[in-house]
Amino acid sequence: MATSTIRIKKICEWCGKEFEAQKCSTRFCCKRCAEHAYKDRQRHKRKQETEAMVIETIIRQREESVIHRAYLSVQETADLMGVKRNAVYQLIYHGKLKAYRLTSRVTRISRIDIEELLSTSLYVRKSKAKSSVSDENGEAISEFYTTKEIITKFGVSNSWVFAQGKAHNIPKVYHRGKTLWSKTHCDRVFAAKPEPPKDDDWISYSNVRAEYNLTHDQLHNYVKYHGLRRKKVGKYTYILKSEIDAILRPPTLK
Ligand SMILES: [Zn+2]
Numbered sequence: 001m002a003t004s005t006i007r008i009k010k011i012c013e014w015c016g017k018e019f020e021a022q023k024c025s026t027r028f029c030c031k032r033c034a035e036h037a038y039k040d041r042q043r044h045k046r047k048q049e050t051e052a053m054v055i056e057t058i059i060r061q062r063e064e065s066v067i068h069r070a071y072l073s074v075q076e077t078a079d080l081m082g083v084k085r086n087a088v089y090q091l092i093y094h095g096k097l098k099a100y101r102l103t104s105r106v107t108r109i110s111r112i113d114i115e116e117l118l119s120t121s122l123y124v125r126k127s128k129a130k131s132s133v134s135d136e137n138g139e140a141i142s143e144f145y146t147t148k149e150i151i152t153k154f155g156v157s158n159s160w161v162f163a164q165g166k167a168h169n170i171p172k173v174y175h176r177g178k179t180l181w182s183k184t185h186c187d188r189v190f191a192a193k194p195e196p197p198k199d200d201d202w203i204s205y206s207n208v209r210a211e212y213n214l215t216h217d218q219l220h221n222y223v224k225y226h227g228l229r230r231k232k233v234g235k236y237t238y239i240l241k242s243e244i245d246a247i248l249r250p251p252t253l254k
Contacts, residue, residue: 013037071108074099080114091117133171135182141171144180154190157235164189202231202238212248222247 007020012029014037019029028034066076077097078085088109091097098113134140145153150161161181165172168189171182209219223230228243 070111071100072111072114074107074109077109077114081118096121133173133182135171135184141182141184143183144173145183145186147179147181150181150186150190154186155234156190160232160235201240201242203241203244205237205239208239208244212244 006022008022008024008026010019010021010026011017012019012033013027014033015029017029028037063079066072066080069076072080074085074088074092078088081088088097092099092109097109097117100108100110102108132140147158147161150156151158156164164170165181168185170185170189173180205216205219208214209216212219214222222228222244223239226243226247228239231238
């Protein structure tokens with residue numbers, strides 16, 4: 001083996017002393033230091049392996065305890081499904097997953113409901129969107145509104161456009177990720193949108209709010225809680241004046 005006469009000044013990585021090395025890659029001043037460092041690395045490795053095993057055991061135990069329980073918390077449901085807590089709440093809020101609220105802090109979800117949700121949520125690839133469409137007489141439709149244009153022109157909400165589109169079977173096409181609606185059909189359907197009812201029995205949300213000084217949520221909660229009759233006209237919600245008055249009007253002495 002060729003020996004080099006080069007001497008490189010280095011600091012021992014174990015004892016910190018300065019020494020002269022023959023190679024740049026030498027890390028320790030002597031065999032003893034090299035062995036100490038090696039043993040230290042081995043100890044560190046064993047420690048990490050042991051810790052990893054403990055963590056794995058804890059996770060497995062937690063998973064097993066979840067698997068055998070009939071009712072799970074929101075967090076446990078999230079863990080089980082491999083999603084974030086928030087995703088579970090979204091499923092609950094959208095009525096897709098049943099949840100039982102036992103107290104304001106305790107919510108439980110049945111395993112059966114989780115499995116039912118999964119089994120009924122089969123991924124189905126949507127069929128390719130149509131890129132051209134024809135009207136009732138078989139004539140190709142060439143003029144369209146975007147959803148946004150309808151919202152602006154007729155003063156309706158996004159969901160109303162889609163609801164009416166479905167209800168009236170308005171021909172539509174998809175173009176570059178946007179839904180385009182047949183212009184003539186839209187003009188017919190949305191222009192016929194009834195004006196706020198003349199009928200005095202009905203009163204709009206905004207009028208009730210103004211009269212009783214309520215926030216939208218407060219009023220909405222009253223309506224929900226008392227199960228008041230509602231009707232939607234365009235983007236406006238109407239309730240029966242007599243019903244809300246009966247709840248909110250202070251009793252009068254006769
Ligand atoms: Zn050393």
